[in-house]
Amino acid sequence: MNTRHQNPPEYDATDYPTFAVTVDIVILTILDGRLQVVLVKRDENPYRSMWALPGGFKRPDETLDEAAKRELLEETGVFAPSHLTQLKAYGDPDRDPRTNVVTVAYLAALPEVGLVEAGSDAADARLWPVHDALNDLELAFDHAQILNDALSRAAEQLEQTSLATSFLRPKFTLSEMQSVYEEIWGVVLDPANFQRSVKGTARAALNGASHVVGTGDYAFSTTRGGRPPELYRVGQGWADGPPLRRPRNT
């Protein structure tokens, strides 16, 4: 077998198969205290009238990251996403019933998604709670698989990167941050210990290396009762890693 090496002597259409390459984006946000994902309802075959991840074809003159950025902009109007990372490539032979399509999935996290509107070839576009999307909807193509992988990756990245801050506005309360971890990890955290973890030790605070910094501003207590929470902003501590480890399920 002489197919082991990357390039045959000459590039010729008979030498290698070609594929369409698309980019699909899993756009996550937290709304109403629940983790939600942007989906579009297809208005074309195949999988007509089914929900799918937003995406589109990669252009030859752009990188994969640029294609993802462009799709995110076109879909949500967000120009400079704070978190947009490549998730995985999917290339199963039967993942598109008509032709060979390799898709590269991206993961994006946003504090809020503006108006989501359907494009010309989509019947609808909206946010779906991820739980509902996976359990009540049947997603087009292998997008349920992609969404599952995205959730696993997000849970991992909470433990390794500053992903959590990408879900938050510039000023936020600690319980908002806590619910980011709780929603994605599917756990319940002790508010007292959470505060201590993100505020860090006194030493870290003096070094300017804490994960959050109090602003002195306070939010209103919107619900029924409760002390008004302080508003925080992101600190320098994230460069050395996140403040929390995922609880062991032992």
Added chain:
Amino acid sequence: MNTRHQNPPEYDATDYPTFAVTVDIVILTILDGRLQVVLVKRDENPYRSMWALPGGFKRPDETLDEAAKRELLEETGVFAPSHLTQLKAYGDPDRDPRTNVVTVAYLAALPEVGLVEAGSDAADARLWPVHDALNDLELAFDHAQILNDALSRAAEQLEQTSLATSFLRPKFTLSEMQSVYEEIWGVVLDPANFQRSVKGTARAALNGASHVVGTGDYAFSTTRGGRPPELYRVGQGWADGPPLRRPRNT
């Protein structure tokens, strides 16, 4: 702009650009106490006579994982790799000077690589210490970038998966395992603390949840002096995560 959605009404060559899709594999092993990578010397243009990662074209009737498995088999003769994970997709417009090529990189870890021999379109094939490959060689295409990403990913996966065991034979000494972590993380670990970490607490050992299990067999002390080390095999504890955390560089 109507390119935002995944599929145009009809598939037609004029509707979307096509790409060649390749799979490149970063095959890592530890030999002579150093982390090494399999490279092939190109015998074709472009990048003739430069070293590159082994790889080849994806076929339309196989998945990406199957393509990677096939390439690994063809390159090293290994059939069932204990660790073969997708790393990342690369699709920069100029990464191949002749045509649009999107490549999907994979990461493989092996306890030993058998005879590495050059294919028909390669001038040579051998193991290179990764340090030398990155510093002394100029790799073809964007393969230096890929190799760098692979090393970062390997370091991460040591902290999250059972990757370390994939570098080891069925029976191994603890200092062999220790050098896996030391080589990939670029750190020096205390042998005493390492032993305690991988053997785990007495409770874990009784639960059958420790990371290594003594076999009662002993290796010969090959170097000049030293107590013969016991041989261990992999335990059940890896299901709950690795035994070690990467040392903080603070």
Added chain:
DNA sequence: CAAATAGTGTCTCTGAGACAGTATTGG
């Protein structure tokens, strides 16, 4: 014997978690 590697014991420090208690709001 010394040198080298394998492995144990033990101490300290730090961070995670449990949980009681205080502060401040709405009703």
Added chain:
DNA sequence: CCAATACTGTCTCAGAGACACTATTTG
């Protein structure tokens, strides 16, 4: 007042690391 949320204080426990010490080999 009570309920709810936002914090602070304090205790305990387990794991990480430093490091002294023992065990067993080669030369």
